[in-house]
Amino acid sequence: MNTLRILGGIVIDSVERLGRASMFLYEVITGSWTLLRRFYLVVQQVYAVGVLTLLIILVSGLFVGMVLGLQGYNTLVKFGSANSLGLLVALSLVRELGPVVTALLFAGRAGSALTAEIGLMKATEQLAGMEMMAVNPVTRVIAPRFLGGVIAMPLLAALFSAIGVLGGHLIGVGLLGVDAGAFWSQMQNGVDFQDDILNGVIKSVVFGVVVSGIAVFEGYDAVPTSEGVASATNRTVVYSSLAVLGLDFILTALTLGEV
């Protein structure tokens, strides 16, 4: 009887949390419109969330591309189709690895920072102080951070894919001796703008909304103690990684239309 009660409690708690999160997200999005007049707040957050994440994205993009080049070459050469290396590298990056790995890194680097920042603001009662001064903290603090993340994420994913393709080129053409012309022409023939690149962009926008949404909500909803902020940061990374990977499957299934 008691276990049943606990189970019910867990379910009610999580549904309540989900409802709060949705209401909060709605409030953030409707609050975003007023930001058009004070766009500098968003620009500041694009810097904090995007520019400062650039280094990790570029370095990992380069290495992921180089690894893809090496691994792909070793597999393709068995079938005598090493010329398709460019296609393999570009498709895997643009469709999958670009958006997903960027979103995971983004959650780890920018999402956790957002949660910690907002959680600490709450713990030190800065948010409550704003409300006392009749400043809505959702539009002044939360919405710019959310919007900054949504703007930065697709750009980061595009940079990741682009530098990854260059990394694949570096290894494939420079080191392993794949013909440069075949590398690029196979890639251009095989990669479709609408089916592949636009899909990757859509994925990265969705991931941007999800990761930034989870990050700001966890921060806003954190228990205002140092322990609460720590566990909220932890939850941000775990939840957004899970959400990104799960959503990635759903989006891929939808766009490929095979399921």
Place this chain on the structure above:
Amino acid sequence: MINRKSLELWVGLFVAAGILALAMLAFKVGNLTTADVVDGYQVKANFDNVGGLKVKAAVTVAGVRVGRVTGIAFDSNKYQAIVTMDIDGQYKNIPVDSTANILTSGLLGDQYIGVEPGGEETYLKDGDTILRTQSALVLEKLVGQVIFNKASETEPPK
């Protein structure tokens, strides 16, 4: 806190680099530049077997892409496949007695339509049908034929 000017500079650089990367993906990696047929005309062709031909496959003359396959349908009266293709408007003089073949690029490549021009002086118009066609080579049938021929060679009929 970083000052406003350099912050704006960094964000501007970041956004520009992101858009540049996207543009590079679109033009260099993808095939946006040759994506669509400009004011083309539609031509149909009936095939006995289209094999692995897909919508959006290339239509080529002398190896140069002149159009794309826009539709593949099944004609249940003739039991044939009707392939609709869009030919680029700048290639107006494809003779009506041209032959449409379904070819494969490379051993494992995609299938595409290769048009071999005929000798007529009248040219294909919008809505015309190419009458001479050659179906896709189905590898299994080919292998079957070879085996069948070999068998009949080694074992002469009594």
